[in-house]
Amino acid sequence: MKIEEIIKTSAELPNSRRLVLNLIITANHVTEKVVEVLKPFGISNQQFNVLRILRGQKGKPANLYTIQERMVTKMSNTTRLVDKLVKNDLCERIVCPSNRRKVEIRITQEGLKLLEKVDPLMEKVEKEIAEKLTEKEIESLNAYLNGLRT
Numbered sequence: 001m002k003i004e005e006i007i008k009t010s011a012e013l014p015n016s017r018r019l020v021l022n023l024i025i026t027a028n029h030v031t032e033k034v035v036e037v038l039k040p041f042g043i044s045n046q047q048f049n050v051l052r053i054l055r056g057q058k059g060k061p062a063n064l065y066t067i068q069e070r071m072v073t074k075m076s077n078t079t080r081l082v083d084k085l086v087k088n089d090l091c092e093r094i095v096c097p098s099n100r101r102k103v104e105i106r107i108t109q110e111g112l113k114l115l116e117k118v119d120p121l122m123e124k125v126e127k128e129i130a131e132k133l134t135e136k137e138i139e140s141l142n143a144y145l146n147g148l149r150t
Helices: 015-041 045-056 064-070 078-087 109-130 135-149
Strands: 091-095 103-107
Touching: 015 045, 015 109, 045 064, 045 078, 045 091, 045 103, 045 109, 064 078, 064 103, 078 091
Parallel strands: none
Antiparallel strands: 091 103
């Protein structure tokens, strides 16, 4: 379906606007699919992202700055995201005994178990989205999207 049909306009859109609208609508579509997978587990897309970042630390704790820097969606409420994950025993805060202002975060066993359940479902969604394209098209699209961000 063309972007003009989605936004219900008969106006001829400039290619640059069509591109931006397509990117936004497609990103929202993908986000909705991800949220659908995560909803039964009671975590948001951003919380899922934090858990994956912490798992990527391979047992080493990370500070808030490191987490925020690696987030897919940059946001200022990383502390609140971590608070919710701590409350649900999916990660833990480690306070440095010599400097109480230094706090690091580590994923818990519960957090790792949750990711084990979510990973195959997320992989299925990713494949469903990507199956509409060939491998060559996926590579090209990734290159084009990388180019847009540079």
